[in-house]
Amino acid sequence: MQIKQIFTHTLIGLAIGVFSQSVSAEAIIDKPAPAFTGTTADGGKLSLDSLKGKTVVLEWTNHECPFVKKHYESGNIPQLQKDAAAKNIVWVQVNSSAEGKQGHVSGAEATKLNESRSAKPAYVVLDADGKIGQAYGAQTTPHIYIVDPKGILLYKGGIDDIPTAKVEDLPKANNYVREVWAALADGKKVPHASTKPYGCSIKYSS
Template sequence: MRLAALLSAAALLLGSAADAVPKVGSPAPAFSATDSAGQAVTLSAYRGRFVVLEWTNAGCPFVQKHYQGNMQALQKEATAQGAAWLSVISSAPGKQGHVSGAEADALTRQRGAAPSKVLLDPSGTLGRLYAAKTTPHLFIVDPHGTLIYAGGIDSIASADVDDIARAKPYVKIALAEAMAGLPVSEPVTPPYGCSVKY
């Protein structure tokens, strides 16, 4: 009887750990993932730099909205200032957005995108580790490895490219504040887009 109770308690603890959502202000979840070139990429390798994690799916209209120039501009601005930008594809095989490494690289070239790396996460392990819900869904990790932002790219949850100019650019502001040594004024915002296709 006591053993069953202990096992039940252990299962609950393990379940809650697996379902844990990373908390802004806490260490960002460590990971090792494979990039589009087949190389292992770890978060720890970027210690000392800002890191932006961007969940993406080329078939999603919300992603397509931002890849008409907005996402590329953010990527180029961030990396020009020394940040690493990691685009993550967590679409499972057979689901919308799933691509091979070669297809991911072709897509990057075709869109004029400028991520530091594209991480392939067909098992959804990395996506679930960060509780990524939508494409796009963005996270910022500071040079000490602390998660300092989680949420939407901006404030208008639509697939209309005309809304970008009117929206509050959450990620752009958060990165600028953090790089200036200021606290992020809005560290958690609602993500919007298509559901991640786990």
């Protein structure tokens, strides 16, 4: 009986340990954002650390997802990217779709796609192995993370508060990206630091 209890307690302990590791691997509000170095669409390298001193927006994307199409075809995300550049905020588009899965693109394809949509992210990071996305716990496209100039995670979640693929809902939505930017400009605490993301599931390799 004692052996059985010890074995059971050991299994529970291992399960708790695995759960704790998976939680700690995710991005946590008010903590340093997970460090990464990724390959950009032009074949270069980009590290989060190299962007210290600037606010950074990380946007997970998949051009074949209806929710992403809503925000690009309407001009919503392209305008946010342009406004970010004007504010000296770095917008990083991240694609974690695995090779052979929906939304996967080469660097050249990503560049051509953004040109056709008048999209202007500062960088496009290709994450086909999913390591960056999984480090952040990114779940959907779009999924937004905002990092402050010190490298601290300020926001994670949806792009806004109306989880539909309908363009007509955009004017009624509270855009969380702009809300974070306004709070930063006013030196105030972000009112909604963690929200539920919506969109298509990220097509990870596993």
